[in-house]
Amino acid sequence: MADTAPKPTETKKVTEPVVLDVSDSNVQTKYKDAGKIADAVLDQVIKLCVVGAKVIDICIAGDKALVEATSAIYNKKGKNKITKGVGFPTTISVNNCVAHFSPLPSDPESSLVLKEGDVAKIQLGAQFDGYCATVATTVVVGAKEPVTGSKADVIKAAETAMEAALRLIRPGHKNMEVTKIVDKITEAYGVKAVEGMLSHNQLKDKTDGEKQIILNPTDNHLRDFKRIEFNENEVYAVDILISTGEGKVRPLKTRTTIYKKTGIRYQLKMAASRAVLSEIQTKAGAFPFTLRDLDDERKARMGIVEAAKHQTVLPYDVMYERDEAVVAQYLATVMVTKNGNTLLTNPRYDAANVKSDKTVKDEEILKLLSTPYAPPKKEKKEKKEEVKK
Numbered sequence: 001m002a003d004t005a006p007k008p009t010e011t012k013k014v015t016e017p018v019v020l021d022v023s024d025s026n027v028q029t030k031y032k033d034a035g036k037i038a039d040a041v042l043d044q045v046i047k048l049c050v051v052g053a054k055v056i057d058i059c060i061a062g063d064k065a066l067v068e069a070t071s072a073i074y075n076k077k078g079k080n081k082i083t084k085g086v087g088f089p090t091t092i093s094v095n096n097c098v099a100h101f102s103p104l105p106s107d108p109e110s111s112l113v114l115k116e117g118d119v120a121k122i123q124l125g126a127q128f129d130g131y132c133a134t135v136a137t138t139v140v141v142g143a144k145e146p147v148t149g150s151k152a153d154v155i156k157a158a159e160t161a162m163e164a165a166l167r168l169i170r171p172g173h174k175n176m177e178v179t180k181i182v183d184k185i186t187e188a189y190g191v192k193a194v195e196g197m198l199s200h201n202q203l204k205d206k207t208d209g210e211k212q213i214i215l216n217p218t219d220n221h222l223r224d225f226k227r228i229e230f231n232e233n234e235v236y237a238v239d240i241l242i243s244t245g246e247g248k249v250r251p252l253k254t255r256t257t258i259y260k261k262t263g264i265r266y267q268l269k270m271a272a273s274r275a276v277l278s279e280i281q282t283k284a285g286a287f288p289f290t291l292r293d294l295d296d297e298r299k300a301r302m303g304i305v306e307a308a309k310h311q312t313v314l315p316y317d318v319m320y321e322r323d324e325a326v327v328a329q330y331l332a333t334v335m336v337t338k339n340g341n342t343l344l345t346n347p348r349y350d351a352a353n354v355k356s357d358k359t360v361k362d363e364e365i366l367k368l369l370s371t372p373y374a375p376p377k378k379e380k381k382e383k384k385e386e387v388k389k
Contacts, residue, residue, distance in 0.1 A: 020203070020204045021203075021233040021234070021235075022233050022234075022235060022335050022337060023232075023233045023337075027131060027204075028335070030074075030128040030129050030131040031131045031133055031235060031333075031335060031344050032133075032344060033073065033074075033128055034070075034087060034125075034126040034127050034128050034131060034132060034133035034344070035126075035133035035333060035343075035344035035345045037066065037070060037126040037133075038066075038087070038124060038125050038126045038133050038134065038135045038333075038345050039135060039345055039346055040069065041062060041066050041069060041090075041124060041126070042122060042124060042135050042137060042345075042347075042348065043348070044061075044062070044065050045058060045061070045062045045065075045090060045092075045122050045124065046122065046137070046139055046348060048061060048062075049092070049114060049120050049122065049139050049141055050114065050141065050142065051114060051115060051141055051142040052113055052114065053113060053114050054110075054111070054112065054113050055092045055094070055101065055103065055110075055112045055113070055114065056102075056103050056104075056105065056110045056112070058090070058092050059089070059090045059091065059092055059102045059103070059290075059292075060090075060292070061090075062089075062090025062122075062124050063086055063089055063090050063124075063290070063292075063293075066085065066086045066087075066090070066124060066125075066126050067085055067086060069126070070084045070085050070086075070126055070127075070128065071084070071085075073128075074128055074129070082128060082129035082130075083127070083128075083129060083130060083285055084126075084127060084128045084129065085126070085127065085284075085287075086124075086125070086126065086127070086284070086287065086289070086293075087125030087126045087127035087132035087133065087134060087207070087287050087288075088123060088124055088125030088132070088207070088287070088288050089124065089258055089288060089289060089293075090102060090123070090124040091121075091122070091123045091124070091258070092114075092120055092121070092122055093120070093121045093123075093318075093327070093329075094112070094114070094118050094119065094120050094121075095118055095119050095325075095326055095327070096245070096320050096321040096322065096323060096324070096325045096326065096327060097121075097254075097318065097319075097320055097327070098194060098241060098243075098249050098319040098320060098321060098327050099121070099241065099316075099318070099319060099329070100256075100257075100258050100316040100318045100319070101254065101318050102257050102258055102290050102292075103254075103257060104255075104257055104290075104291055104292055104297055105292075105297070106297060107254075107255060107257070109254055114141045114142075115142075116141060116142035117140065117141065117142065117143070118140070118141040118142075119138060119139075119140055119141075119151055119154075119155070119326050119327070119328060120138070120139050120140075120141055121136060121137075121138050121327065121328065121329040122136060122137055122138075122139065123135070123136035123329070123331060124136075125207075125333075127287055129204070130204040130205035130206075130285075130286070131202075131204060131235075132202060132207050132237075132333075133333040133344045133345050134207070134237045134331060134333055134345065135331055135332065135333065135345035135346070135347055136239065136329050136330060136331030136347060137329070137330060137331075137347040137348045137349065138155055138328040138329055138330065140155075140353070143353060146352065146353050146354060146355040147353060147354050147355065148355050148356070150191075150244045150326065151244075151326055152354050152355055152356040152357075153189045153190060153191055153244070153356045153358055154189070154191045154242050154243065154244045154326055154327070154328045155328045155354050155356075156189060156354050156356040156358070157185055157186050157188075157189035157191045157242045157328070157356075158240050158241070158242040158328040158329060158330050159328075159330055159347075159349045159354075160185050160189075160360060161181075161182045161185045161186065161193070161240045161242065161330075162238060162240040162330040162331075162332060162347065163369055164178075164181050164182070164185060164365060164368055164369060165178045165181070165182065165199075165213070165238050165240065166238060166332060166334055166341060166343070166373060167341075167368050167369070167371055167373060168181060168368070169213075169230050169236055169238065169334060169336060170230060170336065170340075170341065171229075171230055171231055171232050171336065171338075172229065172230070173229070173230050174227060174228065174229050174230070175211070175212065175213045175214070175227060175228050175229075175230070176227055178213045179213065179214055179215065179216075179217065181365060181368070182215055182216075182240070183216065184360075184362055184365060185360055185365065186216075186242055188358060188359065188360045188361065188362070189242075189356065189358045189360075190358060191242050191243060191244055192216060192243050192244075192245065192246055192247030193215035193216035193240075193241065193242055193247055194215060194216065194241040194242065194243055194247050194249060194321075194327065195215070195216045195217070195218065195221075195247045195248050195249065196214065196215070196216065196217060196218065196221050197214070197215040197216070197239060197240075197241050198212050198213065198214055198215075198239070199212065199213040199236060199238050199239045199240075200212055200236070200237060201234050201235060201236050202235040202236065202237055202333065203235075205285065205286040205287075206286060207237065207260075207286075207288070210226070211228045211230075211234070211236075212225070212226065212228070213236070213238070215240070215241070216247050230336060231336070232336060232337060232338050233336065233337060234335075234336045235334070235335050235336070235344070236334050236336070237331060237332075237333050238331065238332050238333075238334055239329070239331045240329065240330050240331065241327060241328070241329045242327065242328050242329075243321050243325050243326070243327045243328075244325050244326045244327075245321045245322045245324070245325030245326075245327075246321075246322070246325075247321075248321070248322075249319040249320060249321055250319065250320060251317050251319055251320070252318070252320050254318040254320075255318075256315045256316065256317050256318060257290050257291050257292070257318075258288050258289065258290050258291075258315075258316035259280075259288065259289065259291070259304060259307075259308065259313040259314060259315050259316065260284075260287065260288040260289070260313060260314045261277070261280050261281060261284065261285070261286060261312065261313055261314075262311055262312060262313060262314050264310070264311045264312050265312070266310040266311075266312050268303075268306050268307060268310065268312065269306065270302070270303060270306050272299050272302045272303040273302075273303040273304075273305075273306040273307050275299065276294065276299065276302075276304055276307060277303070277307055277312060279294055279295065280294070280313065288316060291304065330347040330349065331345075331347060332344075332345050332346065332347050333345045334373075339374060340372070340373055340374025341373040341374060342373070342374075343373065
C-alpha cells in the first residue's frame with residue numbers, strides 16, 4: 001500500500017490589530033479633514049452673528065453647512081462606507097448663557113435675536129468615521145471698536161488659558177497642571193473659570209473619553225476625579241469657559257434640545273420613545289444631536305423624556321451664570337504626537353479687537369506661552385573638531 005501523501009501544513013491567518021488612534025495616518029487624515037470643515041463652517045457662522053440675526057436661524061444654517069460639507073467627501077459605498085456629518089450641533093450661547101443653546105422653533109427662546117455688544121459663544125463640530133473635531137470661539141456682536149473693560153478681560157483670559165493648556169498637554173505632563181495654570185491666569189484677569197467644566201480625550205465614536213481636564217474644581221469635584229498623565233497619540237477637545245461672575249452655573253427654564261445616545265440598554269416602554277431612539281441611532285449614532293434633526297418635533301419631545309430618564313441618552317443642559325455675568329469660551333481639538341502638538345481646529349481670536357488693561361505677569365506662564373505647540377527639536381550633536389595638525 002502506497003504511503004499517504006503528507007498534508008500541507010495549515011497556516012493560520014494572523015489578524016492585524018486595528019489601530020484607532022492617530023498613530024495611524026488614515027485616522028489622522030479623518031481628524032484633520034473634520035477639523036478643516038469645522039473651522040470653515042465656524043468662519044461662516046461668525047459672519048452670520050450680526051445685530052438683529054435670530055439665533056435659531058444661525059444654528060440651523062451652521063448645521064446645514066456641516067452636513068453639506070461632510071457629504072462632499074468620503075463617499076465610498078459598501079463595506080468602505082463610513083459614518084459622517086455633524087459631530088456637535090451648532091450652538092450660540094449669549095452673555096451669561098454658558099453653553100448648549102440651540103432652540104427649537106416651538107421654544108419661546110426661538111425668538112432670541114442678537115444685539116449690539118452681545119458676547120456670543122459659537123460651538124460646532126464635524127466627524128468622519130467616528131473621529132470628531134470640535135471648535136468654539138467668542139465674538140462680540142456689532143463691535144465697531146476694540147472691546148474693553150470686563151468683556152475684554154474675560155475674553156483675553158479665556159484665550160490665554162486655552163493657549164497655555166494646549167502647550168501643557170504633552171506626554172509626561174498631568175491634567176492637574178492644566179487646572180492650576182488656568183486658575184493662575186484667571187486670577188491675573190480678575191475672572192473665574194466655570195466651576196467643574198470638563199475637557200475630554202477623544203476616541204472613535206466617543207467625545208467624552210475617560211481622561212479629563214477639570215476647571216475650577218470644588219472639593220466635591222476632586223473627591224472622585226481621576227489624575228492622569230497625557231500620552232502620545234491622544235486627541236483632546238480642550239474646552240475653556242471663563243466668567244466675569246463667580247464661575248457657578250445653574251439651569252433656568254430653557255429646555256434641553258441637545259442629547260447624545262449612550263451605550264446603556266433599556267427596553268423603553270413607549271412606542272414613541274423606541275422610535276425616537278431608533279431615529280437617533282440612524283441619524284446621529286454616538287454623537288450629540290439636536291431635537292431639530294428628528295422628523296417629528298412633538299414626538300421627539302415626548303420620546304426623549306423616557307429615554308433620558310433611563311439614561312439611554314445624555315442631556316446637554318443649557319446652563320447659565322448669574323444675570324449680569326458674561327462668559328467667554330474657546331475650544332480647540334488638539335492631537336498629541338511624538339513630533340509635538342497639532343491643532344485640528346483653530347478657534348478664531350483677533351487680538352486687535354480685544355484691549356484688556358490686565359495681563360499675565362507670572363514668569364512661568366509667560367515662558368510657557370512663548371513656546372511653540374511642538375516641543376523644541378533636539379540640537380544635533382556638533383561635528384567633531386578637525387584633527388589637530
